[in-house]
Amino acid sequence: MITAGIDIGSITAKAAIIEDGKIKGTLVDFTGYNAKDAGRRVFNALLEKLGLNAPDIKALVATGYGRNSVDFADKSLTEITCHAVGAHFIAPETRFIIDVGGQDSKVIKIDGSGKVIDFAMNDKCAAGTGRFLEVMARALEVDLDEFGALCAHANTPANISSICTVFAESEIISLISTGEKRENIIAGIHDSVASRISAMARRVGVEIPVMMTGGVAKNIGAVHALENKLECEITVSTYAQVNGAIGAAVLASRR
Amino acid sequence: MTDEKKASDPRKIKSVRRMKEIMTNYYIGAKTARENGKKVAWITSGGPVEPLIAMDVIPVYPENHGAMIGATKMGVDLCEKAEEMGYSRDLCSYARADIACATINGGPIGGLPEPDFLVCCNNICGTVLKWYEVVARYYNVPLFILDTPFVHGKFTDAAKKYVIQQINEYIEFLENVCGKKADPDRMDEVGRLSVEAQRLWQKVLDAAAHKPAPISAFDAFFHLALIVTLRGTQETVDYYKGLSTEMEERIANNIAMVKNEKYRLLWDNLPVWYRTRWLSEKFASHDACLVADTYTSAWSGVLHLIDEDNFLESMAVAYSSVYINISLDMMIDTLKKMIKKYDADGLVMHSNRSCKPYSLGQYDLSRMVAKQIGIPTLIIEADMVDERSFSESQIETRIDAFMETLKA
Structure with missing residues (x-):
């Protein structure tokens, strides 16, 4: 299963895509003025980089200060929870x-x-x-x-x-x-x-x-x-x- | 209370209307006191109001006024005005708002009625001493200061003697400024009414021990007004009788203040007056109800120290022993009892930039609670009246993260 995460911070917007417990790719871009656009932009750019299409992504969680402006996310969670899970994933x-x-x-x-x-x-x-x-x-x-x-x-x-x-x-x-x-x-x-x-x-x-x-x-x-x-x-x-x-x-x- | 909760909403507390009526009449009475030949005294929220009621003086509370200024979001303008006058931004926002308001008759009710005299009790903080001195100079009126020693564990006999002596001086002071003798029978009567009101208020708060809670701390912040301002009157007793009955009905009909209540939290410190609705909805969106708080229970928390048959003397000790005039060891006992009584899953502490005595020690208390009871604490940094100290996105993230942790 392929899933994605988008982290909209105050300065940069980050996207990550994983498949069956393995990182497929990540991307960083500037957030700029419009957090909503930034989320869409960084997500699309990563899809393109990996040769994927939006329907390939089975679920998407947004985090960071702009988490609630990612309107195509299935759910939004705080950076606290996401960093905890991310760190555990990288180094248990x-x-x-x-x-x-x-x-x-x-x-x-x-x-x-x-x-x-x-x-x-x-x-x-x-x-x-x-x-x-x-x-x-x-x-x-x-x-x-x-x-x-x-x-x-x-x-x-x-x-x-x-x-x-x-x-x-x-x-x-x-x-x-x-x-x-x-x-x-x-x-x-x-x-x-x-x-x-x-x-x-x-x-x-x-x-x-x-x-x-x-x-x-x-x-x-x-x-x-x-x-x-x-x-x-x-x-x-x-x-x-x-x-x-x-x-x-x-x-x-x-x- | 939210907008969706229209009159027909069963979750809306019906007594609200009556409270608004009483408070409106109270402020009209206070504003027209001079025309009606009555005296007005400004008094601190933790001060002994009963002798004023017994002497037929109208008590007015700059702190209650401060809460109204906060709730109507007029705090920033008034705080800035005080800062222009030269007061530091680090000074309590109630003090800043109130001092500024007096000079321009601003705020939600066009300023408080001028005082004939002032009563200041330092059981709640040290700021009130300087604040009331400023007010006394501004209006050129007499000021009575009741000094309550900090309670480090045991209330010593010397301390007891010291505060009782001051209560006697307080009565003398009142006799002088009012130009009449105090009536001991009337004092007894007011004392009994005050105790009865405190009992009823505690009963209202205790209703939240029921699951789901029929009332939340955010409601208690509102219904608190009378126990602060008019304890010792029959009207207050009647009001809380009605409110208590309403709570019993809500329990009987299983009416919850928060739909789908799953998490029960305890609030510490004063409310963030300009954001009570936002906070209440934010927590409710996580199925969390703030079931109780250390603040509103302060006006009934020392009930066990009051002897109705020796009201004045026992009152002196009781007023000295309020929640923020005691040591951390004593505070943690109160906190633990509350967590158990209301079966709280977590603690929400408002680190209030204005209220240093209340906020000092919160990190220690949260550690003690984690160690001794094993429940987590969320600390929110804000201010009760000055909105400039409230950062919505930061606080939202903290609350969301805390709730995610609680749910995990």
């Missing part, structure tokens, strides 16, 4: 998930069957999210894809005290003006993101093995900073960014 030993996306970060504790035991999400604030890193990369004129890797070249990470994205940005501008090394500022930014997320993770209670998912998992600096803060290894699968969509496709197959 996973007990703890740190998902950092564009507009929120969440931590999810799961049991051996991929069922959610507890979860926490960031409060109404962009600090500790992908958007925060994006704003900071822009302020430092660094390409987002290289942003995290530059942490490795820091000697003394700068101290970013503000937890607010807007204030942190002005703090960074003043650090630049004092002549602080760019890599140190970048490492400081990643440390501040990791502090936010690790506090939330500790509130729920970290259990190993830990997996990181979401777009920010692609950022090696963020993963390492979190490993340091949590004092444990964090695995990142090649499917990290589409983990929620995979979970949705798995849940669709269970219906």
Whole structure:
């Protein structure tokens, strides 16, 4: 049976198609202004890529912030449930998930069957999210894809005290003006993101093995900073960014 | 209450109409007090109102007014006005809305009637002290402060002496500002009526222990108004008698507030006044009913401490022992009892930006509940009146995820 999952996030839209417990393909596209269009667009593009037609898909589950705008979905479920199922599908030993996306970060504790035991999400604030890193990369004129890797070249990470994205940005501008090394500022930014997320993770209670998912998992600096803060290894699968969509496709197959 | 629930809907609580009538008359009475030669006192929600009723003073509640401002979605404008005046956005939104409202006679009822004096009891928070001082300066009226020590486990004899002494001072203060002696017989009568109303209110809340619940916490938020403002009057006793009878009828006829009630949840903290309907419908869409809450039961939760034959003295102890003036160990006991009584499957905690004393300790309480009873907690970050602190999509995701976990 072929099923699909669509995850509409604040920045990117993801689609995944699975067949009989195996991933057939995944795709990432920008969400843009219209979440409804984004869902249709990313789904059609993936169908085309895999040489499939819409009727081939037996069931479809939508997730992410735009989950309710995917009008062709059979069901919508939250990212919490989908990331739990996705992580369990990719690595069944996973007990703890740190998902950092564009507009929120969440931590999810799961049991051996991929069922959610507890979860926490960031409060109404962009600090500790992908958007925060994006704003900071822009302020430092660094390409987002290289942003995290530059942490490795820091000697003394700068101290970013503000937890607010807007204030942190002005703090960074003043650090630049004092002549602080760019890599140190970048490492400081990643440390501040990791502090936010690790506090939330500790509130729920970290259990190993830990997996990181979401777009920010692609950022090696963020993963390492979190490993340091949590004092444990964090695995990142090649499917990290589409983990929620995979979970949705798995849940669709269970219906 | 939802729009679909038209008059013919059996789920609609019939007493609602009577409550609206009583509250309208009450506010008309308060607004025309001066013309009728009556005195008006502003009092905090947890303050001892009974002596005011006994002295024939009309009690007015800025917090009840704050709830109305929130429910009518007028909170943001008034909070912004207060911020323009120089008050911090971190200040309680009831305080901000009320202080701003006084200067422009705005809000849903064109402002509260001016007070002749103020009664402030700090059993609910410390903010009320400064808030009432501001009001006292603004209107240039006397202020009585009743200081209730925090209860760390045991209510000590020294604390008891301290609050009883203040109750005596309170009566003296009232005699001075009203220019007449207090009548002990009348005080006894008001005390008995207050106790009777509290018993009836608890009975109404207890009806939700029945499955399916005939009333939800969202309804209790509404029907609460009288036990807060007018306990100690015959009218209040009569109202809750009627409401309690209605609950018995609903149970007999198996009328549920939430169709297909499958999950029973307990609410903690003040309501999100501008979103009660949205939240109620959101939970109902998951077949979940908020069957009870720690907030509305605060006005009957200390009933066991009141001795009708020694009302004033026992009242002093009771008012000091309300839910948010006690230690976490005592709070968890209350919470556990409620979870058992109402057979709750989960806890929903409103982390209320305005109400620090209520929100502090919620993470500890949720951990204790998970460990000792094994039920999960959902924490919603919002504010009771200031809509700027409410993010719909974030809260929706949290609720959906919580319910998915509960159902799994």
